Amino acid sequence: MSARVGVVTFPGSLDDGDAARAVRVSGGEAVRLWHGDRDLHGVDAVVLPGGFSYGDYLRTGAIARFAPVMESIVDGARAGLPVLGICNGFQILCEAHLLPGALTRNSHLHFRNRDQWLRVHASNTAWTNSFETDQEILVPLKSGEGRYVADQATLDELAANGRIVATYLRGNPNGSERDIAGVTNEAGNVVGLMPHPEHAIEALTGPSLDGLGFFTSILKHLAGASA
Amino acid sequence: MYSIMWSEHCSYKSSKVHLRQFGEKQPPSDRMLAGIGENAGVIKINDELAVTFKVESHNHPSFVEPYQGAATGVGGIVRDILAMGARPVAVMDPLRFGAADHEDTARVLPGVVAGIGGYGNCLGLPNVGGEVVFDPTYQGNPLVNALCVGVLPVDRLQKKDAAGPGNIVVLMGAKTGRDGIGGVSVLASATFDDGSHARRPSVQVGDPFTEKLLIEACLELYDADLVVGIQDLGGAGLTCALTETAAAAGTGMRVWLERVPLREPSMEPHEILASESQERMLLIVKPEQLDAVLGVAEKWGVLATAIGEVTPSEVSGLPGRLRITWRDHLVVDVPPASLADDGPVYARPMREPADLILLQADRAETLPRPATPDDLKATLLRMVGSPNLCDKSWVTEQYDRYVLGNTVLAQPEDAGVIRVDENSGLGVALSVDGNGRFARLDPYNGAKLALAESYRNVAVTGAKPVAVTNCLNFGSPEDPAVMWQFAEAVRGLADGCLELGIPVTGGNVSFYNQTGAAAIHPTPVVGVLGVIDNVADRVPIGFAKPPTGDGDLIFLLGE
Amino acid sequence: MARVVVDVMLKPEILDPQGQAVANALPRLGISDVSSVRIGRRIEIEFTGAADPERVREIADKLLANPVIEDFTIQEVAEEAVPAGEPS
Amino acid sequence: MARVVVDVMLKPEILDPQGQAVANALPRLGISDVSSVRIGRRIEIEFTGAADPERVREIADKLLANPVIEDFTIQEVAEEAVPAGEPS
Ligand SMILES: Nc1ncnc2c1ncn2[C@@H]1O[C@H](COP(=O)(O)OP(=O)(O)O)[C@@H](O)[C@H]1O
Numbered sequence: 001m002s003a004r005v006g007v008v009t010f011p012g013s014l015d016d017g018d019a020a021r022a023v024r025v026s027g028g029e030a031v032r033l034w035h036g037d038r039d040l041h042g043v044d045a046v047v048l049p050g051g052f053s054y055g056d057y058l059r060t061g062a063i064a065r066f067a068p069v070m071e072s073i074v075d076g077a078r079a080g081l082p083v084l085g086i087c088n089g090f091q092i093l094c095e096a097h098l099l100p101g102a103l104t105r106n107s108h109l110h111f112r113n114r115d116q117w118l119r120v121h122a123s124n125t126a127w128t129n130s131f132e133t134d135q136e137i138l139v140p141l142k143s144g145e146g147r148y149v150a151d152q153a154t155l156d157e158l159a160a161n162g163r164i165v166a167t168y169l170r171g172n173p174n175g176s177e178r179d180i181a182g183v184t185n186e187a188g189n190v191v192g193l194m195p196h197p198e199h200a201i202e203a204l205t206g207p208s209l210d211g212l213g214f215f216t217s218i219l220k221h222l223a224g225a226s227a
Numbered sequence: 228m229y230s231i232m233w234s235e236h237c238s239y240k241s242s243k244v245h246l247r248q249f250g251e252k253q254p255p256s257d258r259m260l261a262g263i264g265e266n267a268g269v270i271k272i273n274d275e276l277a278v279t280f281k282v283e284s285h286n287h288p289s290f291v292e293p294y295q296g297a298a299t300g301v302g303g304i305v306r307d308i309l310a311m312g313a314r315p316v317a318v319m320d321p322l323r324f325g326a327a328d329h330e331d332t333a334r335v336l337p338g339v340v341a342g343i344g345g346y347g348n349c350l351g352l353p354n355v356g357g358e359v360v361f362d363p364t365y366q367g368n369p370l371v372n373a374l375c376v377g378v379l380p381v382d383r384l385q386k387k388d389a390a391g392p393g394n395i396v397v398l399m400g401a402k403t404g405r406d407g408i409g410g411v412s413v414l415a416s417a418t419f420d421d422g423s424h425a426r427r428p429s430v431q432v433g434d435p436f437t438e439k440l441l442i443e444a445c446l447e448l449y450d451a452d453l454v455v456g457i458q459d460l461g462g463a464g465l466t467c468a469l470t471e472t473a474a475a476a477g478t479g480m481r482v483w484l485e486r487v488p489l490r491e492p493s494m495e496p497h498e499i500l501a502s503e504s505q506e507r508m509l510l511i512v513k514p515e516q517l518d519a520v521l522g523v524a525e526k527w528g529v530l531a532t533a534i535g536e537v538t539p540s541e542v543s544g545l546p547g548r549l550r551i552t553w554r555d556h557l558v559v560d561v562p563p564a565s566l567a568d569d570g571p572v573y574a575r576p577m578r579e580p581a582d583l584i585l586l587q588a589d590r591a592e593t594l595p596r597p598a599t600p601d602d603l604k605a606t607l608l609r610m611v612g613s614p615n616l617c618d619k620s621w622v623t624e625q626y627d628r629y630v631l632g633n634t635v636l637a638q639p640e641d642a643g644v645i646r647v648d649e650n651s652g653l654g655v656a657l658s659v660d661g662n663g664r665f666a667r668l669d670p671y672n673g674a675k676l677a678l679a680e681s682y683r684n685v686a687v688t689g690a691k692p693v694a695v696t697n698c699l700n701f702g703s704p705e706d707p708a709v710m711w712q713f714a715e716a717v718r719g720l721a722d723g724c725l726e727l728g729i730p731v732t733g734g735n736v737s738f739y740n741q742t743g744a745a746a747i748h749p750t751p752v753v754g755v756l757g758v759i760d761n762v763a764d765r766v767p768i769g770f771a772k773p774p775t776g777d778g779d780l781i782f783l784l785g786e
Numbered sequence: 787m788a789r790v791v792v793d794v795m796l797k798p799e800i801l802d803p804q805g806q807a808v809a810n811a812l813p814r815l816g817i818s819d820v821s822s823v824r825i826g827r828r829i830e831i832e833f834t835g836a837a838d839p840e841r842v843r844e845i846a847d848k849l850l851a852n853p854v855i856e857d858f859t860i861q862e863v864a865e866e867a868v869p870a871g872e873p874s
Numbered sequence: 875m876a877r878v879v880v881d882v883m884l885k886p887e888i889l890d891p892q893g894q895a896v897a898n899a900l901p902r903l904g905i906s907d908v909s910s911v912r913i914g915r916r917i918e919i920e921f922t923g924a925a926d927p928e929r930v931r932e933i934a935d936k937l938l939a940n941p942v943i944e945d946f947t948i949q950e951v952a953e954e955a956v957p958a959g960e961p962s
Contacts, residue, residue, distance in 0.1 A: 014351030055436025057804035434803035
């Protein structure tokens, strides 16, 4: 039986279909989850997709955090459920305090969509074990509020404990502290990533196939866990 | 109501007599499911699927308030596409500004780009192309045109008819506020002058999040077959939507205006009828399905309210009427067609611009050409340094091109290509082009050239061009010279389409792009849609990279 | 050294999607007695010397607020009164 | 009916690019005596009845501000004092 990966749709989610497609292309079963439904329908992992949940009007992710489905996800994540937050999903994970820090307005104040080189540092998380440590990958970035910030102590702690999942290469596109593009929690089951791996899974529509690694990682992780 | 509905913007009173040619000269097409007169043209791309697309202007509002003007321009064209039964899948934005170094451009351009991005990105629609042109002619009248394309199963095509007496009229989406009152009649149907500051209230603020919910709710209603008729609310708000839906079906309608959810309780009936608040749709539903409709709306968190019902087309031998009451007072009692269809039609005087002969005397063949290597170098450097030829990524990086995962080609390609069917690879290609300088010299051929350029841009991707949309940006129709330019451009476009064998399926006219007596260059913007059987076969610009491209031969086609 | 606060709010007749989103979210926090939420900008300006009211008004009108859709108010504040300003 | 204003500002140590952009634009308006500009949010909440300070604090802390990057202050205002609220 293939692993069941839930993809949450909040009002205003946009890349939910793309995340589900990425799960399928990687060989998993995508299960659509609804923001208003507490039930996670027995999924083995969850993706919080990109978009503008609730319009992102107050602060990105601030309102989505209170969706009923998030209660179950927060509880699940604390108990080890793998969760990947992409872009808006990353913002929601920070607002829900599953990940440290916050995502703020790009330093140049513009939305920016470009193909972005990243270096994957932590290849030991549930979502990155398919990568080599320090592997360079090319993935689309598209966000207006992607500048990662946290206090110095937190940043030092993330760096010291290998919790910086990926950093921007060849130019910091948004002013993120320490070029951070993604971080993980202490246990390595929750990962937040600003760029969009689900848009780098087909030669026809993406700049590379590098995004697949995140989705094959979770399948490998789940297969390992159930073996 | 009559002044709004019979305004230039709503009634096309100056352009109608010319636009008829698009129908008269239309080449036969078995692909066209809906054409001019509908919210947007619909083209079949195989037995099951159809595509709908249209380009529209939001020029005046974008000059007054660049961010919101451009944003609501995107919102409006998206609702047109949605009203046809389609899921919007991509947008494009042909833009024109004054000189790049003018202070107004510094105010308008960043706001317009941020507005288009802000709205389109938040709706989850990839931006797959557009134009950025700088020319002093657009100094006081920047052109902000927006194109949207949508996809629908052939049998999901929606109509705007308020058919079936007894059916319920439902208003869905945002609450109605005081914003944008008289927007179309005031903003889009007159030239700009210093008095425009007094017109500030007509500015509308967009709420893309509500629009996103409206899209999802409408699509769910279509799929469950819960909609008899649907119409978006745009210019002239409820007035337009109520009269057009009733007129389309030839029915009457009864509306209780106090049921309309208001943002400000103190609004008067005429304000409610004229408000151009964004993100609203008017639905006609069967009484027994009303609960199901309200249920879907609630699921997506959008307001939906029954505000009236369809009445018979004839009562005791008299045609049905639109009767609107406000707290038991009758405030409107008219035959709907009188507003929607019986607007005035003008045959405005036309005269070739007096200076045209002088302009045309400067023939390209007689202009000085670079004769020495140094001249050539200087010309090249001037071209490379021109804002019109510069890299557009400062603009296009502000747009999401990836969302929905079906963008096969986008900036900097000649045309945008999107995959429509993931299984077969069936897709469409789209390009928008225009050249105001050509059109100023010769509007007839200028329009043809815009069409030809757009057609070529689509063809070179490997797609077969099948349909045309257009946005005709001109000065004041009250100026005979402008009217002549308009007539010539329409004739050129219609003739060009006949020669190429593809139909015009819809479009939009924007008049009064004029500061004082000075009109903008006539600027017909033409969009062409093509079909490509398998997007994997698309041809990108640029040479194939080695090793596959090694040894490729290079040909120049044409004269 | 003067501190001036400029509050910029959307005009009452202009739609405020931000405020609406917050108002709609409140019931989920168990709050049901809020009738309206409006969100605007608070801009804290610190001058090296005294603040000339005329010039502040000009800055607000030309740069900070968009008079097409927004209104603003200006107040000079004592330094203590500023809640979350930059320590100087 | 009570009106409460919650002002949310970025913590002083967090970069405020919007404020900086305004500060950088000022010299072009001929203003050179501004040492700092910070931009935050002003949120006006209208309650149907009285406003319970404890609950307002909770809303601000949980929803309106993100304590990781922002500070907030709360004040109850007389209706006249609100510059651009929705007429009720
Ligand atoms: N406003 C815009 N929005 C989206 N794409 C744009 C815009 N302006 C230009 N582009 C895209 O940038 C690319 C280059 O544009 P342009 O320099 O006008 O090309 P060309 O001269 O080949 O028409 C094209 O792919 C075009 O679609």
